[in-house]
Amino acid sequence: MALYSETVMDHxxxxxxxxxxxDADGVGEVGNAKCGDIMKIYLKIEDNVIxxxxxxxxxxxxxxxxxxxxxxxxxxxxxxxxxxLSNKAVAEALDGLPAHxxxxxxxxxxxxKAAIEDYCTKNGIPFDTLRPEGE
Ligand code: FES
Numbered sequence: 001m002a003l004y005s006e007t008v009m010d011h012x013x014x015x016x017x018x019x020x021x022x023d024a025d026g027v028g029e030v031g032n033a034k035c036g037d038i039m040k041i042y043l044k045i046e047d048n049v050i051x052x053x054x055x056x057x058x059x060x061x062x063x064x065x066x067x068x069x070x071x072x073x074x075x076x077x078x079x080x081x082x083x084x085l086s087n088k089a090v091a092e093a094l095d096g097l098p099a100h101x102x103x104x105x106x107x108x109x110x111x112x113k114a115a116i117e118d119y120c121t122k123n124g125i126p127f128d129t130l131r132p133e134g135e
Contacts, residue, residue, distance in 0.1 A: 003098055004061075004062075004095060004097075004098070005064075005095035005096055006095070007065075007069075007093075007094050007095045008061075008062070008065045008094045008095070008097065009065075009085025010044055011064070011065035011066075011068040011069050011094065012061045012062075012064050012065040012068075015064050015065070015067070015068040016021045016068045016071060016072050017053055017054050017055060017056060017067075017068065017072070017075070018054065018055060018056070018068075019054040019055075019056070020042060020054055020056060021042035021043070021044055021052060021053075021125065022056045023044065024042035024044060024054075025044055025045040025119050025122070025123075025127065026043040026045065026112065026113075026116055026117075026118040026119030026120075026122070027030065027040065027041070027042050027115055027118055028040070028041045028043075028045075028110075028111045028112065028115030028116065028117065028118055029041075029111065030107060030110040030111045030114055031102060032059070032063075032104070032106065032107050033058070034074065034102070034103045035059075035060070035104075037057070037058050037059035037063060037104075037107065038058045038059070038107075039055065039056075039057045039058075039059055039067060039108060039110075039111040040055065040056045040057070040058065040111060041053065041054075041055050041067075041071075041081075041108070041111040041112050041114070041115040041117060042054045042055070042115065045079060045111075045119055048078055048079050048080075049075050049076065049077065049078055050076065050077055050078075050079060050082055051075075051076070052075070053071045053074060053075050053107045054071070055067045055068075055071055055108070055111070057107065059075040059089070059104060060101075060104055060105055062097055062098075062101040062105065062106050063105075063108070066087070066090050066091070066094065066104055066105035066107070066108045066120070067107065067108040067111075068121055069090050069093050069108075070085060070092050070105075070108035070112060071108075071126040071135075073085060073089070073090065073093060073113060079116055079119070079121055079130055080130045081135035082112055082116065082118050083112070083113060083130050083131065085105045085109060085112060086107065086109060087102065087105035087109040088105075089123065090105050090108060090109065091105050091119035093096075097122040
């Protein structure tokens with residue numbers, strides 16, 4: 001069996017939403033404790049909805065594919081829904097990632113959360129009010 005699904009290879013070869021948003025409302029940058037790779041997410045938010053999103057990464061192919069998929073999954077969604085996106089949901093949407101590459105998908109999840117936190121801080125919105133129940 002191939003190590004990577006067709007969906008992973010597609011998002012790796014043709015990543016969606018790569019780049020920078022100069023007028024971003026929230027920016028999040030995180031590093032991966034396991035490999036030291038870096039991910040940056042830019043969010044444009046209007047009326048509590050993510051109207052645009054871009055990412056830049058110094059991560060591996062799995063990080064690129066996960067971020068590409070994650071940005072597609074949150075575009076057009078309410079902020080609270082984006083905050084609830086888990087790396088497991090992203091990996092599932094990619095038709096799976098090898099177990100030793102799951103940590104790469106955490107980068108996207110954490111960078112999205114950091115960007116939303118930045119947006120909240122800049123706009124005086126209490127971050128905790130957006131968190132899904134129980135987190
Ligand atoms: Fe670092 Fe995948 S090995 S993000």
